[in-house]
Amino acid sequence: MKRLYIQTYGCQMNERDSERIAHVMKSMDYCLTDRIEEADLVFLNTCSVRDKAEQKVYSALGRWRELKQKREGVVVGVGGCVAQQEGSDLLRRVPHLDLVFGTQSIPELPRMVKEVESQKKRSVVIGFQRDASYMEDVEPRVEVNGPKAMVTIMQGCNKVCSFCIVPYVRGREISRSSESIIQEIRSLVRQGVTEVVLLGQNVNSYGKTSPGELTFPQLLDKINDIEALRRIRFMTSHPQDLSVQLVEAFAKLERLCEHLHLPVQSGADAVLERMRRNYRREEYLRKIARLRACRPDIALSTDIIVGFPGETEEEFEQTLEILQEVEYDEIFAFKYSPRPHTAAAKLYRDDVCDAVKKERLEQVLRLQNELSLRKNLQKLGAVEEVLVEGPSRHRKGQLMGRTRTNRIVNFLGEDSMIGRFVSVAVVGASPNSLIAEVLSEENVSEMIDSRGIA
Ligand code: SF4
Incomplete structure (x- = not known):
């Protein structure tokens, strides 16, 4: 070989x-x-x-x-x-x-x-294809790597965010057929996968360019019917395509994890306009409020870009404000950098100097650290269902898993727990993770039975 x-x-x-x-x-x-x-x-x-x-x-x-x-x-x-x-x-x-x-x-x-x-x-x-066949495996996927599997459901993007190179390198939106996606997930589940992460540049616009295809909430509904699958996650979503039906799915579908990554990018309307993000701050906040009304315990994460061309101190302050208002569980923050082909690189001068970008990024991360720590401390004493993924990267000799809300949990445990669900009690917290002690596995079964998804 x-x-x-x-x-x-x-x-x-x-x-x-x-x-x-x-x-x-x-x-x-x-x-x-x-x-x-x-x-x-x-x-x-x-x-x-x-x-x-x-x-x-x-x-x-x-x-x-x-x-x-x-x-x-x-x-x-x-x-x-x-x-x-x-x-x-x-x-x-x-x-x-x-x-x-x-x-x-x-x-x-x-x-x-x-x-x-x-x-x-x-x-x-490097040609672009006209249909989804390039996303299909010729042979069925036989190797599974642990209890969690990524499943591509669409690729490409039809949005034109002015900072983003994705439409130029991944092409226009193309969705795989729902039949093929469901078949793939069924086969993964037969091989022991219990959590799937549905992937695409903008998964919530799934099906929009394929006449007669299911919508994304309808696809989730079908996947939710797959017996023995325990968790569904997806990534990434554009706020404009967060439909009422998708919000309601979080209340309705018991296998859909209570976590959503919803990139806001900036808290200032003028910056959102220059970014060609076709939503505004209030509209975004209304969607967050609807989500929380449907699923009060939902965890939220987001992407932030600091130092976009023309970003004033006041506009940057509005980004800090939105972080405080939403209280995200996690953020991914970056300094703006012009990318080839993009509208922002052609239209705007990269006029926020690197020292200011760096300072703004540090402010954003400092604030988020405080917010994440506060949220994680609220979990002390809670009992959580954790899917054990493997050895902890940061705590030698410990295992690492994730809660349904996508929080990382580190704990002492046996290697035989890898790939299984355990019930843990949270005994410590840092901004990025929880520390826990394992309770009996039977507790998990009881928790799952009571939600009706065992
Ligand atoms: S940021 Fe996301 S939605 Fe906007 S163009 Fe890039 S991939 Fe598409």
């Missing part, structure tokens, strides 16, 4: 794409390795959403030059958003690179690799 090494940058969507790359390359007898020095095929799966993405890729490729010098026949490829954006420039600038494959070209990989191996033919495939 030959060995494949993949380095993945970016989001869950890219992680799922890397799983698919490993899956398609199995057909050519490649198995995954985490030791790059023993790999016959090395791939970089890239993300271009943030600044310096291209430089990162070129410097990683520079480091990989000696792999080819040391071992003859090693094949090197770049995929993902930077590959889509740079295309044949990458091949031209990096002589030891063999393949460039775009965000919709994973099914092409076996053919491309074969051509390098047999004819030394270097190639670039």
